[in-house]
Amino acid sequence: MIAELFKGLAVTMKHIVARKRVTVEYPEVRRKLPPRARWRHVLLRHEDGLERCIGCSLCAGACPAHCILVIAAENREGARYSPGERYAQVYEINELRCIFCGYCQDACPVEAIILRDIIDFSDYSRTAEIYTKDMLLAP
């Protein structure tokens, strides 16, 4: 009986002393995410700095949570944002509604949007979670 008690304690002690900790001290310590982690969206640019996004709204069409809004406009002389005629004047994602399925990334014909491993985007208000184009665009 006593022996069992010590046996059990020994298991506990072993875990306390010898096993690695699971908990990490976020945000000081960050856990390595799996390579295909899909979190916050990023809008990419071409090498020359132009936006990849052409404002086609296919991401919004594919989105099962209806969390993307795209309003397109025409590139003009002196105000070119993307190659071709069309660009996204407004690009917004409501990250609270997003279910991180990655369909937007699949739907994108120009590989402009990807879900990156950015996990820390919590905030105190709902409106702050509506990410606008300048927040989403890669620098």
Place this chain on the structure above:
Amino acid sequence: MRILFKHLDVPDIDDMDVYIREGGYKALEKALKEMSPDGVIQAVTKSGLRGRGGAGFPTGKKWAFIPKDPSLKKYLCCNADESEPGTFKDRELIVRNPHQLIEGMAICCYAIGSERAFIYIRGEYIEPARKMEQAIAKASNRGFLGERILGTDFNLQIQVYRGAGAYICGEESALLNSLEGIRGEPRLRPPFPAIKGLYESPTVINNVETLANVPHIVLNGGEWFASIGTEKSTGTKVVSMSGHVNNPGNYEVDMGTPVREIIFEHAGGILGGKRLKAYVPGGSSVPMLTEKHLDVGLDFESMLAAGSMLGSAGFMVMNEDTCIVRATLNMARFYAHESCGKCTPCREGTSWMVEMLESIEEGTGKMGYIDRLVDIANNINGRSFCALGDASAMPVLSSIEHFRDEYETHVSERGCPFAGDRGFALRGG
């Protein structure tokens, strides 16, 4: 037998007085004074004369389609838009003997009840057009044209209308559009020109050579004409010989004359004593034939049986040095340039074929292009709006049929296997 070129040796036969002296305008007089319009149509029908523009439609039948209703205006359009590559017979017929054509046209108009005729002549034929206009003016002065011709109550006005460089306008309905002043694209049929042609009126459209035969038929009778040539292809045919032959030019031969005789006797054989590689017997719109087909008779039926067509009998002869891919590319470019753009298969397909042929000739082609070319050609053929599409497929299909190995060599050797000029050298060069 020489019918159309009968007077060719007569100096100045283009002069009306000489033409009259040689028996000219006798046929018109006979038709107007001794024959009824129906009688003329019957004689032409009996002669077995078939359209010389390429399609070979029986001329008498075409005329008979014209409604008899005298209240309707009717028109005759003489198709002198000779643009078929390798064909230059109408040019000679007009320049050398314009009155023969005028007489033929007048007889035709009498037969179909038309008082107004046009000669649609290709824009580049500036001299021939001038010549024709002068001849018309002279004939009008002499009373062979104009009001109350030869004292009868038959009136006729003939006008020359110049095109401006469009192969498609040789297609009869495109010709009508061009003459009416709209873009020279072919028209939907039905209605056929015999019912609704020029200016919505019944219209006959005949080739120069066809009409030039008419005076002789009227003068000598349909039976006489039918006795020349073969049973179904009667009369003679002017063949235009060009390319690698010693004596290029126009030759009038009886229908059914073997090709060997035409190339080697009339045209004097292959340039530089080389071997024949291929020939196109009817302008580039018909399939090419090879050495194997030298004993084919020059008539509608035999040509068809040999896998080609009589077409306009414009021969383009190629010798053994000729790169067939390059020759086909040349013809394909022609069709891509001349496609009117109205229908999809022809507009898109012809230039696609050019792209592929170019790649093959330049050595960047793929083996799959050869079958693809056949497939594209087969899909233009029969699906396009008019015969131009069909025609564009012929050089491609026939050259691959006869010279597939040459195409394959182009691909496998990444370029043209022929040395130097590939058969495209300057004469004597």
Place this chain on the structure above:
Amino acid sequence: MADEVNLTIDGRQITVPKGTLVIEAAKKLGIEIPIFCYHPKMEPVGACRQCLVEIEGFPKPQVSCSTRVADGMVVRTNTPEVKQMWEIVLEFLLINHPLDCPVCDRGGECPLQDNTFRYGPPDSRFEHEKRHFEKPVALSSLVVLDRERCILCFRCVRFQREIADQPDIQVFNRGYGDYIGIFPGRPFDSNFSGNTIELCPVGALLSSVFRFRARPWEMTSTESICPNCGVGCNIRVNARNFRRVVRYLSRDNPEVDGGWLCDRGRFDSTFINDPERLTKPLVRRNGELREATWEEALEAAVDGMKAAGLRAAGIGSANRTNEQNYLFQKFMRLVIGTNNIDYTMEPMAPGGTDALVAGLTSGFFSGSIRDVASSDVIVSFGSDISQELPVLDLWIKKAVRKNGSKLIFAYPLRAELAKYASSFLPYSYGKEAGFAAGLAAAFVGKAPEQAGGLSGDEIESAAKILSEAKIVALLVSRSVIESAPDGMETYRALESLVGTLEARGARVQVMLLVDGANTQGGMDVGLLPGYYPGYRKIDESSCSEIAELWGAEPPPEPGLTGWDVVREARNGGVLALWVMGQDPARDLVRAKEIAEALGKLDFLVVQDYFLTETARMANVVLPSCTFAETKGTFTNTERRVQRINQAIYPMSDSDSDTDIILKAAFTAGAQFEYGRIESIFEEIARVVPQYGGLTFDSIGPFGRQWEVRR
């Protein structure tokens, strides 16, 4: 029967009229054949070759869009060969088509996409450089062209020639280099250019108004009526997120518009979401208009109007719905207590309105738009139809060009339709009555020396054309009856003309042409100072009749017309005015006089979308909704009552005109109770005899004409 033929398509028998196209016969059987160049309203061309089918007895495949049926014909569309042909034509079309569907406005509603998905090849075998053109090219301020996308179906070119007869665009070049274009420096300047955008089976022709505004799947489509003119073309209002109207599309009503829209109507969608729209009620305080709450504004409005007592007036609108206008006049009559109500402030000739009403109630004006198509002579009197009622212009052109109908065009200026007229009669302004009388007289053989500024010969030539007519469509502009001098005489002359024609055995249909989208409806529901709703002339008996229907007594004396109001305002006869949906201070002809009169008023209420010239002068401005934000009915020039439906939410704090008036009535303590818009229409159907029996549902998607009994 000799006029019918039997044929077999894919093994199924069908009997169709002679002359039917194979593709139409197939459609009747529910067999789909892909098309591009074919369009049922235009002559076949057989250019795109997409609709090839096999027909027994023909050595080659035939295009079903231009082959006519024959008895015993056997057609096959379901063989592997046919499928292969459809596939190859699509492959041909796609070799030079840029696959930029993601940025193309058509992507998602594109016939080329649809046909490719259904019949096209999985892949292209084309490995070469595609054709390039400069793009996009602005053909006009409204139409943009992307030549690389064009598949050369020629629908646009054919429409402009066959239907609009304004051949501004044409195919240029030849063959592979073919492109659609305009003559250099001559923009695509047609009244109907927008239709080519809708006809385009790819995204080659684009609307500069709609371009990039929304993808097809993001839009809702609401059936409605164009609010721009009296034709009342049926439209679909496309909106995004129920907030933003992005475009109008046509909605084929074969009785009204035949599927076409004019540019004025089609491209006039931007005002709805204009940032300048009024969003808050405004009340004038210390000489300045300031934002206020609805309660404050309505209270101020009602108080101001009531303070004027009997010297108050109201102006309704020709582009507000029947429901809005009906409530407005009821409010003015019962709550404000005046019959000073009109739908316009233009001057009316004495007796003009009475002549108009006589014509409408006697059944004289009983014609319809479709009569234009079936008549052999069309007489147009007093309207520049091409500008005022553009789509009716297409009906007339079609009748003249396709059916060989003759047009007698009477209008003081050489307007566009003059060139289609067998007889063009440019009478002098103000001499309408003389002209009409002259024509009527000439017809009975008493041609005057001259009439209405025209010579006797001119009149006689028109009379001659009329005398040979069997079916006549007489189109009479409202203005020649109502606002030109001697309207009643003009009306009488026309009556006598029609009488003589009919006595001779001709069938005559007379249609009144009104310019506003709901001018007709406004008059029907009582926007007339001398008439209660339903053209009841104001007198004792009609007053008690209305009192019974309304449960309250309306003022018993006829009121002032809109123009009377202008005059009276200047000398204090009218002190307060309520204007719903009009901007009389910007009247084209009399802006100055009207503005001056408005300035003299003690009190002005304006209900509108924008801060118009009139609104700037107002004491209270009430922001109202456009037709896209509300529901109701319009009645067009042929008295067709048609439904409009709500496409988007009201902008900001604006409210529909019906709600504004209901709230105003409530503020004034009146009992106006309507559960829904339909309830208002039900009351109109009870009160206005012409609308008797109509319900919102029975109107249906294509409207119903109110009955005229002759």
Place this chain on the structure above:
Amino acid sequence: MKISGEAQRRILDAKTRYPSRSSAILPALHILEEDQGYVTEEGMAEIAGLLDMPMSDVGGVASFYSMFMQRPSGTYRLDVCRTLSCALLGSEHLVDYLSEKLGIKVGETTPDGLFTLRTVECLGDCGKAPVMMAGDTYYEDLTPEKLDAILDDLRRKAEA
């Protein structure tokens, strides 16, 4: 540039010569080209007015035919046939020869504005291949030597 009075008169004359006035379009465009060297936009607009036709139709027709130049060209257009019969007898060499001699590519005009070099499809004179059209004249059985003589001749004509 306005169409000359003489050309206008000829166009109006052509208008009356056919059963429909639109038939006069090709004659009118030929006259325009003679008058101005190519079918100018202004000229086409004038023709549209003279013949009472839509401008777009005049433009559409003019661009359909390859003989009508849409741009200014040299005094002489050297139109060398490139179709098979001429090609088989060396017309491609002639084009290269001309190109080198004149220092211009196909489609270009010499700096002195005298010659424009073009290739055209079959001129219908295959029996005398290779063939070139310059002005109204066909030059047949061409060789580089003949071309030299022709160019000299044309230059002399232009100077005179």
